[in-house]
Amino acid sequence: EAGVAQSPRYKIIEKRQSVAFWCNPISGHATLYWYQQILGQGPKLLIQFQNNGVVDDSQLPKDRFSAERLKGVDSTLKIQPAKLEDSAVYLCASTSTYEQYFGPGTRLTVT
Amino acid sequence: QKEVEQNSGPLSVPEGAIASLNCTYSDRGSQSFFWYRQYSGKSPELIMSIYSNGDKEDGRFTAQLNKASQYVSLLIRDSQPSDSATYLCAVNIYNQGGKLIFGQGTELSVKP
Numbered sequence: 001e002a003g004v005a006q007s008p009r010y011k012i013i014e015k016r017q018s019v020a021f022w023c024n025p026i027s028g029h030a031t032l033y034w035y036q037q038i039l040g041q042g043p044k045l046l047i048q049f050q051n052n053g054v055v056d057d058s059q060l061p062k063d064r065f066s067a068e069r070l071k072g073v074d075s076t077l078k079i080q081p082a083k084l085e086d087s088a089v090y091l092c093a094s095t096s097t098y099e100q101y102f103g104p105g106t107r108l109t110v111t
Numbered sequence: 112q113k114e115v116e117q118n119s120g121p122l123s124v125p126e127g128a129i130a131s132l133n134c135t136y137s138d139r140g141s142q143s144f145f146w147y148r149q150y151s152g153k154s155p156e157l158i159m160s161i162y163s164n165g166d167k168e169d170g171r172f173t174a175q176l177n178k179a180s181q182y183v184s185l186l187i188r189d190s191q192p193s194d195s196a197t198y199l200c201a202v203n204i205y206n207q208g209g210k211l212i213f214g215q216g217t218e219l220s221v222k223p
Contacts, residue, residue, distance in 0.1 A: 031209060042115075042199050042213030043155065056210055091154055098143045098162075098203055100211060102154040 002027065004103030006092050012109045018080035021106045024073070025094030031055075033100060034067055034077050035091040043091055049075060082110045114138060115202050117214035125222050130187040132217050134200030137181065143203035144176055144183045149216065150196045159185060190221045 005024040013019050025032050030051050035043035046065065048056040051072040060067070064083070069075040079086055087110045093100040115136050124130045132146075143162055147155035161167045161174040161183065173186040183202075187194055197216040203209060 033211075040215070042201075042215050043211075044213070045210055048210060056207070089154075095209065098209065099145065099157055099160055100209075101157060102147075105154045 004092055004094055004101055006090075006103035006106055008106055009104060010107050010109075012111065013082055015084055015110050016081040018078065019082060019108065020076055020078045021090050021092075021108075023075045023077070023092030023103060025075075025092070026096075026101060029094035029096045029101075030072070031095045032069060032075050033093040033095075034075070035093065035102075037089045037091055037105070039088075046077070079108075082108075084110050086110050114212045115200055115214040117198075117200050117217045119215055119217060121218040121220050123220045123222060124190050126190060126192060128190050128221075130190045130194065130219055130221070132185040132187075132198050132200075132219065134183045134185075134202075134214055135181055136183070136200075136202045136212075138202070138204050138212075139178075139181065141178075141181075141202045141204050144174070145201040145203070145211070146172075146174060146185045147199040147201060147213075148196045149199055155199055187219075190219075192221045192223050195219055195221050 032049045034046045037043040046060045049069040067077045089105045091105045092103045146159040149155045159174040161176045167174045171188045175184045199216045200214040201211040
């Protein structure tokens with residue numbers, strides 16, 4: 001069974017630029033999550049989708065972050081404009097029950 | 112008070128010893144508990160899940176849950192250098208739609 005796929009793996013941008021990350025969950029997993037992990041911390045949930053609907057986006061900085069999951073399969077997370085404090089690893093996870101499985105992540109560096 | 116707390120470490124144990132990792136949580140509505148292992152530069156990997164009080168064993172790993180004390184632990188028997196990683200405790204809170212709250216992680220170092 002293929003795991004969660006993410007791209008790109010690494011991205012370096014300047015502040016105020018925009019960036020987008022892509023995630024394809026494990027086949028059949030209805031629930032998809034985006035997490036932000038800052039160095040030395042545990043992952044923090046940004047947004048949760050159930051199929052193509054948003055379940056929880058309470059910690060998503062909506063003035064600069066947006067996410068969508070069209071057709072209930074793959075998802076895109078966008079940051080526009082980026083700030084220095086957005087430098088982190090962005091993790092996508094999916095589940096069909098309670099156990100969440102993570103993709104390899106995208107390491108974002110904002111300079 | 113943080114929702115999920117772990118000792119940040121680093122925890123250093125000799126090869127072959129038992130490593131004990133601890134986690135406390137604040138929400139009594141928590142119902143599912145997970146341990147993830149994260150190697151440096153890699154994403155978290157699920158190694159154990161536990162849903163009811165008591166012990167759950169899987170190979171060299173044992174998860175222990177005590178809901179009354181709001182405490183969950185992970186024991187690693189016969190620790191190997193390849194176990195050196197950060198271990199993340201994660202808690203699923205009832206009626207929050209499967210959202211996981213993570214601790215900050217405990218760094219484990221197993222010395223040969």
